[in-house]
Amino acid sequence: MLNKNLQKVLSDISGGNNKGEPITLVGATKFVPVDVINEAISLGLTDIGENKAQEFRDKFPIVSPCNYHFIGTIQTNKIKYLIGKASLIESVSSYAIIDEISRQSVSANVTSNVLLQVNIGNEENKHGFSLEEISVATAYASKMPNVKVLGLMAMLPDSDNEPYLISLCESLRAKYDELKPIYDFKHLSLGMSGDYLLTIKHGSNMIRVGSLIFGSRY
Numbered sequence: 001m002l003n004k005n006l007q008k009v010l011s012d013i014s015g016g017n018n019k020g021e022p023i024t025l026v027g028a029t030k031f032v033p034v035d036v037i038n039e040a041i042s043l044g045l046t047d048i049g050e051n052k053a054q055e056f057r058d059k060f061p062i063v064s065p066c067n068y069h070f071i072g073t074i075q076t077n078k079i080k081y082l083i084g085k086a087s088l089i090e091s092v093s094s095y096a097i098i099d100e101i102s103r104q105s106v107s108a109n110v111t112s113n114v115l116l117q118v119n120i121g122n123e124e125n126k127h128g129f130s131l132e133e134i135s136v137a138t139a140y141a142s143k144m145p146n147v148k149v150l151g152l153m154a155m156l157p158d159s160d161n162e163p164y165l166i167s168l169c170e171s172l173r174a175k176y177d178e179l180k181p182i183y184d185f186k187h188l189s190l191g192m193s194g195d196y197l198l199t200i201k202h203g204s205n206m207i208r209v210g211s212l213i214f215g216s217r218y
């Protein structure tokens with residue numbers, strides 16, 4: 001089942017996005033046991049993402065070599081679990097978090113790759129910078145020592161209003177395209193199990209997929 005699910009998603013994204021860019025699949029592995037994660041890696045999954053800092057820390061030593069992302073809500077007191085381990089911290093959602101990642105990266109003598117999270121639907125229950133403030137936030141983060149901003153990340157609102165969702169994807173992509181040449185952006189992380197087929201047609205080049213690959217039983 002795991003292989004079939006994984007190959008289905010890999011095949012869906014194999015043609016790249018609507019901009020002709022290759023798409024990176026990040027397996028969202030919260031609650032997924034390490035032996036299952038490692039099986040997925042052996043079957044061709046190159047990137048995984050955890051969304052709880054403790055789980056990230058506990059699994060890190062036993063997960064097979066891969067690009068190990070952090071995709072969850074960040075508490076400043078748990079940033080220490082990520083520094084020097086996360087290949088990409090996707091969910092950087094405030095100035096305080098940028099400051100702390102920078103401070104700890106300097107003291108560990110590593111560079112931390114990050115994406116800045118955009119609260120694209122301006123939702124109360126989601127973290128992130130607004131689209132209006134993301135240019136200023138990117139300028140700020142890119143000046144911080146030992147922090148490298150590689151792009152933007154967002155989560156679409158839970159809605160079946162497709163034209164609205166498309167307009168959100170398109171405005172995020174327009175902002176990404178504006179900042180990309182200035183900061184040498186590489187990733188626009190947008191799309192999960194329920195919406196990646198839409199987001200990759202509207203500018204996303206990185207998707208985070210959990211339940212469709214691993215099932216929802218975990």
Ligand SMILES: *Cc1c(COP(=O)(O)O)cnc(C)c1O
Nearest residue numbers: 028051071192193208209210211
């Ligand atoms: C769990 C999770 C996903 C994947 O969600 P699915 O609907 O299971 O594909 C994507 N992004 C984040 C931040 C997550 O926590």
